[in-house]
Amino acid sequence: MTTTPVDPLTMRRTMGRFATGVAVVTTEEADGVPHGMTVNSLTSVSLDPPLLLVCLTTGARTTRAVTGAGRFAVSILSARQEQLALRFARRGEDHFAGLPVARGRHRVPVVPDAYAHLECEVERQFTAGDHVVVIGHVRDVCERDGEPLGFLGGRFSDVTERGRPVAHWFC
Ligand SMILES: Cc1cc2nc3c(=O)[nH]c(=O)nc-3n(C[C@H](O)[C@H](O)[C@H](O)COP(=O)(O)O)c2cc1C
Known part of the structure; x- marks a missing residue:
């Protein structure tokens, strides 16, 4: 096969055509310092056992803290949480400065009032290119009513459900 080298900007632009939600990965260091980072690489891996994966850029503080x-x-952020998505995407900042640290049932820091959150234990991790692929075993979930935040073409977007919206609140 003849291949044309695909540069990082082309890769980002083309993958940006794959619409996603927006999530924040959070954790804390042993001394209790919380860290968080905006991601859209979230994927469900397995239902039984419940596994998900996120791809975290190598060298980020949150990546080091998670591993x-x-x-x-x-x-998983709600449509109203665009500012939080931007806050947790700023490199090198104290992302939790001035924010109350909410915790899930397993005491892991979470973003307050998110559309949903899932608490995980790291099941596997490996480096792939310039990211670390982290597979998490989901230990608890919480879902809220509302609308999710979307991301398409490098911009935040609305996500609307076709048909009847599913109303639920499971925590
Ligand atoms: C919508 C959106 C999605 C992102 N998705 C990812 C991702 O999946 N993986 C990743 O490593 N960085 C992603 N980033 C960039 C990180 O959020 C950013 O580099 C991070 O906040 C740096 O964290 P640090 O301060 O811990 O180094 C994304 C940014 C935005 C705005």
Whole structure:
């Protein structure tokens, strides 16, 4: 097969055509310092056992904290949480500065009032290119009513459900 080299910007632009939600991966260091990072690489891996994966850029503080702590949470953001998505995407900042640290049932830091959150233990991790693929075993979930935040073409977007909206609140 003849291949044309695909540069990072092309890769990002083309993959940006795959519409996703927006989530924040959170964890804390042994001394209790919380960390978080906006992601859209979230994927469900397995239903039984319940596994998900996120791809975290190597060298980010949150990546180091997740691999060190061995546990993390994924908060799926609601349509109203665009500012939080931007906050947790700023490199090198104290992302939790001025924010109350909410915790899930397993005491992992989570983003308050998210559309849903899942608390995980790290099941497996491996480096792939410039990211660390982290597979998490989901230990608890919480879902809220509302609308999710979307991401398409490098911008935040609305996600509307076709048909009857499913109303639920499971925590
Ligand atoms: C919508 C959106 C999705 C993102 N998805 C990812 C992702 O899946 N993996 C990743 O490593 N970085 C992703 N980023 C970039 C990180 O959020 C950013 O580099 C991170 O906040 C840096 O964290 P640090 O301060 O811990 O280094 C995304 C940013 C945005 C705005």
